[in-house]
Amino acid sequence: MNPPPLPPGLVAFVKRDCETCKLVDPLLGRLGADEPLTVFTQDDLAFPESLTAIDDLQLEMSWHHGIETVPTLIRVGESGIEEERIVGWSRDQWQAFTGNMELGMTLPEFRPGCGSLSVDPSRSDELNARMGGSGLSTRRVDFAELEDDFEAMYDRGWSDGLPLIPPTEARVMRMLDGTTRAADDVVANVAPDLVDVTVEKIAVNAVMAGCKPEYLPVVIAGIEAICTDEFNIHGLLATTMSVGPVFVVNGPIRNQLEMNSGINVFGQGNRANLTIGRAIQLVVRNVGGGRPGGVDRSTQGNPGKLGLAFPEDEEGTPWISLAEERGFDAGTNAITAFCVEGPRLIVDQLSRTPESLTNSIAQGLVATLSPRMVAGIDALLVLSPEHMARYVDAGWDRARFRSELEERLMVNSDDIIRGTGGIDEGLPAGLEGMQLPKFRPGGLHITHAGGPAGLFSSVFAGWVSGPAGSVPVTKPITP
Amino acid sequence: MTTVLDPTNEATPATIERSMRPESLAGLTVGLLDISKPRGDVFLDRVEERLSALGSTVKRYKKPTFTKPAPVDLRHLIATECDAVIEALAD
Numbered sequence: 048m049n050p051p052p053l054p055p056g057l058v059a060f061v062k063r064d065c066e067t068c069k070l071v072d073p074l075l076g077r078l079g080a081d082e083p084l085t086v087f088t089q090d091d092l093a094f095p096e097s098l099t100a101i102d103d104l105q106l107e108m109s110w111h112h113g114i115e116t117v118p119t120l121i122r123v124g125e126s127g128i129e130e131e132r133i134v135g136w137s138r139d140q141w142q143a144f145t146g147n148m149e150l151g152m153t154l155p156e157f158r159p160g161c162g163s164l165s166v167d168p169s170r171s172d173e174l175n176a177r178m179g180g181s182g183l184s185t186r187r188v189d190f191a192e193l194e195d196d197f198e199a200m201y202d203r204g205w206s207d208g209l210p211l212i213p214p215t216e217a218r219v220m221r222m223l224d225g226t227t228r229a230a231d232d233v234v235a236n237v238a239p240d241l242v243d244v245t246v247e248k249i250a251v252n253a254v255m256a257g258c259k260p261e262y263l264p265v266v267i268a269g270i271e272a273i274c275t276d277e278f279n280i281h282g283l284l285a286t287t288m289s290v291g292p293v294f295v296v297n298g299p300i301r302n303q304l305e306m307n308s309g310i311n312v313f314g315q316g317n318r319a320n321l322t323i324g325r326a327i328q329l330v331v332r333n334v335g336g337g338r339p340g341g342v343d344r345s346t347q348g349n350p351g352k353l354g355l356a357f358p359e360d361e362e363g364t365p366w367i368s369l370a371e372e373r374g375f376d377a378g379t380n381a382i383t384a385f386c387v388e389g390p391r392l393i394v395d396q397l398s399r400t401p402e403s404l405t406n407s408i409a410q411g412l413v414a415t416l417s418p419r420m421v422a423g424i425d426a427l428l429v430l431s432p433e434h435m436a437r438y439v440d441a442g443w444d445r446a447r448f449r450s451e452l453e454e455r456l457m458v459n460s461d462d463i464i465r466g467t468g469g470i471d472e473g474l475p476a477g478l479e480g481m482q483l484p485k486f487r488p489g490g491l492h493i494t495h496a497g498g499p500a501g502l503f504s505s506v507f508a509g510w511v512s513g514p515a516g517s518v519p520v521t522k523p524i525t526p
Numbered sequence: 527m528t529t530v531l532d533p534t535n536e537a538t539p540a541t542i543e544r545s546m547r548p549e550s551l552a553g554l555t556v557g558l559l560d561i562s563k564p565r566g567d568v569f570l571d572r573v574e575e576r577l578s579a580l581g582s583t584v585k586r587y588k589k590p591t592f593t594k595p596a597p598v599d600l601r602h603l604i605a606t607e608c609d610a611v612i613e614a615l616a617d
Contacts, residue, residue, distance in 0.1 A: 185531040196528045205533050214531045242535040251533045282593030333533040515591040 050111035052127040056083030060109055060119045063094035065161035067136050068118050072097050074151055089164045109165035110178045116160035120144060135160030176216040183219060183230060183247055205333055207353055211255040222250040225260030226267065227526045234267055235274035237335035238281035239342040244270065244334045252333055256326035262304060262319055264524050265382055269294050269327040272384035272520040279517045283386050283510065284337040289345050290510040291352035293387050294324055295494055297370035298380030300524055301358035308360040310498035313390050324354030349389035359494045363432050366445040369494045373521045380524035385427050386517035387507035396502040401441040404434060409455035413485050415508035419463045419473040421483045425490035425509035431497035434504045449493060456485040487512045492519060548610060552581035557608035560588040566614040573612060
């Protein structure tokens with residue numbers, strides 16, 4: 048869009064809410080007597096008082112001509128081309144600029160200008176969207192005058208059941224400021240509709256979810272993680288098992304985003320924990336087309352499917368982090384996607400030795416999904432701080448804990464053959480006499496989070512795990 | 527009036543005509559696709575018996591895993607080798 052031209056001669060931009068503009072008000076009246084002068088006012092048509100100003104209350108001229116400070120004085124040539132500009136009040140500058148060496152002799156030598164309303168942070172997004180042409184390619188949807196914005200989004204099927212923030216152009220542009228990636232950059236191909244999703248579409252859904260712009264890189268990395276053949280979001284949606292994606296965040300970004308790894312870590316109360324996961328799930332719904340009752344056939348679902356991302360409490364343990372165990376350097380910002388059910392508690396309030404607690408946790412883990420099911424399962428164990436302390440005090444590191452735990456996760460197949468214990472579920476006959484691991488080799492994932500008090504840990508059990516189903520995927524979070 | 531950006535994939539549903547239904551399966555080649563769920567083979571074995579009795583030629587196929595869509599090559603193979611296909615969902 049070509050900017051509207053400025054008239055030849057002197058042009059000034061001012062606002063009443065600026066002491067420096069008020070200071071130069073009488074000078075403007077005098078300048079206007081000597082040569083053509085056009086003054087644009089940003090906030091009050093009755094200002095300046097020394098002459099009649101042109102209405103720029105909508106800030107169109109200010110925005111198009113890049114006014115950052117008021118007063119700004121511009122000299123425009125006969126052809127309408129800007130030749131020179133000065134900002135604020137400097138007696139020397141104004142005198143040289145106008146050729147009037149008597150100008151403002153009674154005024155102070157120097158006063159800085161004030162911020163132009165056209166770059167006011169509270170208005171710039173709206174102005175950029177209105178005037179700049181946002182460059183965003185997403186289809187625009189106009190709600191009717193009589194539609195309530197929030198009801199209109201429900202009516203169009205965009206919601207997961209909770210209210211959404213209307214994704215206006217200004218909000219989406221602000222969201223895109225959260226990443227250095229181009230809006231039209233394709234991030235992934237989203238199942239089940241197999242649609243390429245751009246940074247821009249993710250930003251639209253992130254706005255709706257309630258994310259802040261700085262969350263966007265985490266959301267993008269989460270989308271990259273789930274839209275892989277290994278993670279298999281399509282199968283995860285389509286299965287009748289009540290699993291969904293749950294995300295663990297590692298690295299300094301956890302604290303920069305003020306994510307909660309402490310009290311009520313899986314619950315309500317933290318914007319980043321809840322909205323990052325929600326944005327990812329909204330992308331699956333709105334871009335991928337995976338809706339409950341459509342391709343999502345989950346028998347019972349789980350509340351985490353609204354969206355759950357939580358950070359590992361890296362500071363609360365000397366152990367290496369989940370991301371480090373998965374091959375990333377310490378300090379790397381990363382997000383790991385797990386395909387799991389909701390969290391279930393593992394209660395042990397009496398164990399004081401690491402051996403007793405490990406025995407106890409192992410029994411809890413064997414019971415996940417069904418105590419009659421072994422192998423081919425993954426789980427995400429989340430040790431609480433008080434349980435973690437048993438191991439740290441005893442000098443166990445992550446590798447020791449894992450190996451001790453895995454030794455205790457061997458199940459005697461004789462106990463779970465179909466029909467034993469009066470239960471038809473179980474292993475088929477013929478597999479008697481074996482010691483079988485509860486989890487897929489490498490399928491037990493361990494992290495650390497929770498409030499400082501409480502002898503409770505949690506486990507999120509997985510779905511069909513491994514290459515035949517879903518494998519956890521970690522992606523680095525990049526700006 | 528509020529203007530927002532469309533959060534969906536903006537796709538317009540495509541309409542694809544179904545293949546003609548055959549009058550009879552006699553003499554036709556029928557593909558049976560096992561999606562690899564437990565006991566799907568039990569169901570398909572019985573279907574194969576019935577189809578063979580009708581005079582159909584039966585070809586059996588299997589997805590590598592029930593958790594993922596059938597690979598494109600497998601779908602193409604079935605489409606080129608068969609006149610009709612039955613997909614077994616079982617547990």
